[in-house]
Amino acid sequence: MISQRLREAIAGVFSEVDVALAYQQGFDKLHATPCFMTMPEEINKLIWNPLCVHNLTSYLPSLKKKKVAVVVKGCDSRTIVQFMQEGLINRENVVIIGIPCNGVISVNKVLHETNHEPIEDITFGENGEITVKTLKGEKTLLLSDVCPDKCKTCQYPTPIVYDRLVGDPITSDKSPDSVYADIKEFENKTLEERLQYWEQEFDRCIRCYACRNACPMCICQDSCIAETRDPHWISQRATLSEKFMFHMIHALHLAGRCVECGECERACPMGIPVNKLKRKINLDMKELFGYEPGIDPEDKPPLYTFKVDEVTIKEHKI
Amino acid sequence: MSDVAARELRIVGFLCNWCSYGGADTAGVSRFKQPTDLRIIRVPCSGRVDPLFIVKALLNGADGVLVSGCHPRDCHYTDGNFYARRRLEMLKRLLPFLGIDERRFHYTWISASEGGKWQQTVTDFTKRVHELGPLHAKKEATP
Amino acid sequence: MIEREYAYYSGCSLEGTASEYDASMRAVLKELDVNFREPDDWSCCGSTPAHTVNHVFAAALAARNLALVEKIGLNTIITPCPSCMMAFKKAQHGMTKSESFKNEVNELLDEPYECGVESKSALQVMYEDIGLDAVSQRVTHALPGLKVAPYYGCILNRPPEVAKFDDPENPISMDKILLSAGVEVSDFAFKLECCGAAFGVVKREMVNQLTYKVLSMALDSGANCIAVACPLCQQNLDLRQGQVNSTTGSSFNIPILYFTQIIGLTYGLSPKALGMDKLIVSAEQIIRSRVTVEEMKKRTESEAQVKAKKPEKKTVIEEAKPEENE
Amino acid sequence: MRVGVFICHCGNNIAGTVDVAKVAEETRKLPGVVYATTYMYTCSEPGQEEIKKAIKNENLDRVVVSACSPRMHELTFRRTVEKAGLNRYFFEMANIREHVSWIGENKELNTNKAIEAVRMAVEKVKQNKPLYSSSFKINKRVLVIGGGVAGMQAALDCADGGLEVLLVEKSPSVGGMMARLDKTFPTIDCSICILGPKMVDVAQHDKIKLYAYSEIDEIKGYVGNYQIKIRKKATYVDWTKCTGCGTCMEKCPSKNSYDHFNFGVAPTRAINIPFPQAIPKKAKIDPDYCRQFVKGKCGVCAKVCPTKAIDYEMQDEVITEEVGAIIVSTGYSLIDIERLPEYGGGRYPDVITGIQYERILNASGPTSGHIVRPSDHVEPKTVVFVACAGSRDKSIGIPYCSNFCCMYIAKQAILTKDHVPDSQSYVFYMDIRSPGKGYDEFTRRAQEEYGVKYIRGRVSRIYPKGNKMIVKGADTLLGTQVEVEADLVVLGTAVISNSDAGHMAEKLHISYDTFGFYVESHPKLRPVETNTSGVFLAGACQGPKDIPASVCQGSAAASKVQALFSKDMLESDPAVAKVNINACVGCLKCVKTCPFQAIKEKELRDGRVVADVIETVCAGCGVCTSTCPCGAIQLQHFTDNQLLAEVNAICLT
């Protein structure tokens, strides 16, 4: 059982670190929640199952001066690689416990399937089947139907970087072409449709900044220019153009840095597809500079570097 | 907006001080006639132009944005326009994804001696923005 | 060997006065295992008259043929005649460079041309695609005593931005190809001089002067034969050689061979198949001098032995005299 | 806030197509503007007085002048407001001349555009903050890169003025191109005779430190404080021991080394002293030819050297020096003859370049001044000169004139006649360009007194015929083709920039044009300055020029350095990046992108790491500001809020 092996792995490194980041059961059966363990007896609280969706590496930059053990899935590990590229963590201060992952659960998708009834219990079968028990009875779902979209095209089920690996490495069986299929499909819409789409989506934004604060790469946090007067990029008006602008700030500051963990989108209480713009930029960065964030620690984020001759950038004619 | 201005569209230009602003000056000294829609903001270097300025302008009332810097390798600050080139290209590709016609945004390289190129660029870009029409007909009014 | 398939456009000259160019070209390409197909219903390339009248029309004539090539699913056309090749290259150049020009041209055509065909001279194909190694591999015969002045003519490589092949002022592709077939070439300064072109009819005097220069420079360079890649050059130098002799008092007797004929000879092809009999200035001597490579080897070996035996005699005569010019 | 706005008529330049009164009227409606007026010539003395008066009377704290380009008069007006007691950065200019009145035809539209331009300037000036220069010490040493005649002149002028000079020359001797010339036009002075003393002066001046056979590896820093890394290339001869006796050169068995100094006219030895007058007169080994290096054994020079100066193990040495200003005088190159296939492209030994002919003419050259042609060492009787060999030829990408070929061709034709009295020279030319003092007379003398035949037309082909070279070309005055049977052909090859000119420019942070020539600050008024303060230009690295022009520039650059060094302290430009340490999150992206390494990380007392700008190193490009996600690093005078104020002034109306 992976949970048990994970506990053992953490117990094994516990003495080396100040804190260990893992998952525990949340307020109900459907939710896991991050836990910060500082005492060995806390290890028993630890769980591992497809509800462990959170990208725990988000906490790392703020714990820069501590020794931290952190549990990461394949997708989460890209964050660490990106942190290394940008010099945001001290790698030697982090003990990475990697877990190969077959996909996690989108809580919203499960709730959608169960008509938003309170979940009494949820169990996970061997082959990705999920049994959900509500007041109204039991329902069996397939992981592939209720996983977040990122899992459907996951290229890195096994962590790219780790110190200990719990479980056997998994190779992705998903086509690399599928990763940005949705982005390419969106590009088939007309300009008007696209503008309308974003206006409708962004109009819901309440500027709670959950997307920003959940984003591991949003390093500004309290210094975010969405809230400052100097510089005064946007006002606190709840107008569409200000909301639009906020999301542009978010996307452009993530340009070529987003590791596509999807935390922004998962965190949004208003169901806005926050990750889409960043993924579009990632697609462009890949096409223009052959760059994929969070893969190679030696890489440089493309917008913080340049080539004297950019063969892929053609001069534009009017 | 005054009556005269109604004939015009709002075009914001970010010009680097060393090359393109000089190029626009050269065009002026040479009396190269140009459309009057463009409003020029002088920046030290095209590398100073945060793509957010362009987004901000387009969201807040501009119908077109033009950025011009020194030719690659000719940057007064050596590398500024190299950074600009990547960032502006990124934005150029992102705009249509947002539903904003990328033709409303143009970036180019014009040296201080290229008054003719400046005239041509302003003329062509203004013409194109006019072909596309106003961007903000239906947008909410922000005071 | 190359797998790709080419289109082949002979053009009007190769059906008429230059049929030996066509024959030798096909024979050599066959030897080199080049697959090629001719588009059906090809028409005039436009050549010189069209573009003096109207560029769009000229391009349309060329583009019609290129569109036919596109239709049979090929993307490279071998055009032995430089005039045809330039007509094609110019049309291609103009149409890819300007969308509006392309539209204008396509307006005139029943089937639009999508600019997907590259025209190449036979030289270009041999030099770039087939490669010199492959050219030399097929050689079975040697032509002892032959020294060729490679004559490119004016339009094979020019203007450079259209031709996009070889040096416009000092081309070397034909030199290299002949050399790799084991043929000796001379350093010929008039590779590109004007042959008089189509003025042979209206300004015979002038053309005689021009061809005189080319012929005498060839002799000066030590050559006893001129290799050409253009029907018009061949005509002016070969057909008019008698005229030159009679008007300038000279006595040239220089065979003017298509480079493909020379290559064909080294490949052991029959003079008949190469259309050698069509030449005005006879190439009999060259044909007669032909020996197999093995034979040649023996000869040189025995010569070397002779040399080794009597070294004192042979020392100074390094610059082998050119063959007699009869 | 009390903003005063001054709208300039500029005579009729602005007022002709802009209703300036209307601009003033609309400007008065802007909040913060307490004063707006128009003036005929604001930049004039009384115009500036007007501004000062208004600052006083109206108690203005910000000023906008709406007139010509700030590139023209921003500095003028900054000084004006400063004299009136305002900080000079409380000033903005609205360009309504170059960007409005001169380019728009419709007065109504122009007026409207001018109103908005003023509005933008007013909105920006309201965001402006007072900025204060700090002063820093200057290192009063100057680096001269390139020891040709321009560089030597600059070095000597600086040194004579009491400045310490470092002269870095990449070849083994100073002297440059001029040292190779036989005579100079139009006086037919002996080139090395007039240059030699200067070379000696350079060597002996106690203020000049000469780095021969050295190159610049790296330049860091800023005006007043540059750190230079100089690479002393290995000569394999210890120059402290070498006396320049030349024994090694005599005995060297490797006799076929390429002679760089003589442009390959004749071979030299693998160990050589480039020419008799070389400064420093020291030997150097060319490892491409030296048997010790190529074959691993020889050692002849080591054996014969009386001072045991030979060191086959010598390595390049990198030295760091500090200077306050740099004069760039890296000179020029000549087009490779291979790029001219119609002239043989280097295949014919008797088609040579002008500089090679100089060496043949030169008494200390390989032929000891006897004119012989390279192929058979026979004295030529017919010499053809081809001017514009590559110059003014768009098809090979050199549309410009090489400046001095007309003159040296005339000189060489005259010298040919002097050397070989029964010779005949021909010159194929496009135009004769001889606008210097005594220059035109000189070319006439060549024609009239020396019987040089000038043929106006280009040469289409040069080819050998027998032992002659046939030069075939057009005579456009007669309208015919001409063919000249020459014994020797001399090409006036095009002047081009050095192949590494671009790299050097990048090290210096200066710009260069399409052809690789360095760009001066202003083509008319700042011909030796560059846009990088502290870096000056001299000689042909800025464009083809002859000796007097190069010497002029050398002296001019030296005087610029003297002026710069006349103060002990320099004022820094305060429009540099500044970090708000409260907002900085220490991601240090600015450190990574700064083109000048002007940002370092700094640890605060509470342990937080933030970015820190080295003010004097920061050049003020603003890349950091557009990189910083949290707006913590702001380029002063071009802050986000200042630019946003302008964007809003355009968009939110």
Add this chain to the structure above:
Amino acid sequence: MADTGFVQKEKLNDFLNELSKDAVVYAPCLEGDTVIFKAFDSGTTLCLDRPANNPPKLVVFPQSETLFSFKYKKDAEDPRKMSVELEANTDFPRAIIFGARPCDAKGFRIYDSVYIDTNTPDPYYKGRREKTMIATLCCSAPSPGCFCVAVGGGPAHREGSDVLITQLEKGYFIEPVTEKGRAILNVPRIEDGEQYAEEAHKRQLESHDLVRNPFAEDGQPKISRALFDLDEFWEHVVSKCLSCGACTYLCPTCYCFNITDEQALNNGERIRSWDGCMFSHFTLEGSGHNPRPTKFKRFKNRVGHKFLYYPEKYNGVIACCGCGRCIRHCPVSVDISEIVSYLRGPRFEFTNEPPESMGTDTNSQEQKQ
């Protein structure tokens, strides 16, 4: 006139259209998979089967509103003279919140104490509140995280509502709670509800016991000041908090705001917009000093405000309505009810160890504040 009404299921849209005739009707509408309160019109899809993601507080307390606009005017003769004109609008249109949940409605009562029942009522809030009728839909089942019964509410709680609506098989049973609410019975398409009253009241009681009560032992939450004031406690329980504003912005009782001026050239506005105590900027002082620099301190304030300070000031009323949104929508599932339940005792009973042993210093444990 009848005392209750009934609207057939299939007539609900028509009924809302009738309501829209003389008031803006805000109703929970479906956008994608998200339910949000927004102005109802024919293009929107109503969704009444679960609580909206956001509470309807925006109707009375918009995310941002213009308090007044101002205009600078220059004297035509003398540019040195400038006057400013202010313009404020407190005349708001009539509004109906349809489909609020009992917790949402109760939330408005928390607001009322602050903004209306004081010596200086807030004209904007008051103006909107008085023009707004709240028609509440009883909950038939709890949603993940909600705990209304633990804070004095319930699935059919009436406090704050003008109208109570109960969903039945065939339609909606409509009961006015206040005088204001009675007006709804005059709206066309409504029929007499008497025959459904019994079924409705039965239904209203059904789901009460399904709602979880984290404080079940002794009912009302009590806070131990000793533990509350222990920094280590907060550091331990909210390490995972991301310090975003989802909890406060989605809270039906959070009423904090920020005021900013926005000016472009001569015109400007004074804007009031939501603010939240979880943001660092909330307490950032002009000097740069921040009395609540860490997320622990800010979280402590949020819990304190709802369960300690507000009750102290307003007669023991807890400023939490138990809607569960802050738990449900928290990106890292921070559970305020769990934290409050720990606070009952003087000691932290979550682990066997006393909290003192956690011994971490405040600054370094801090993340993402």
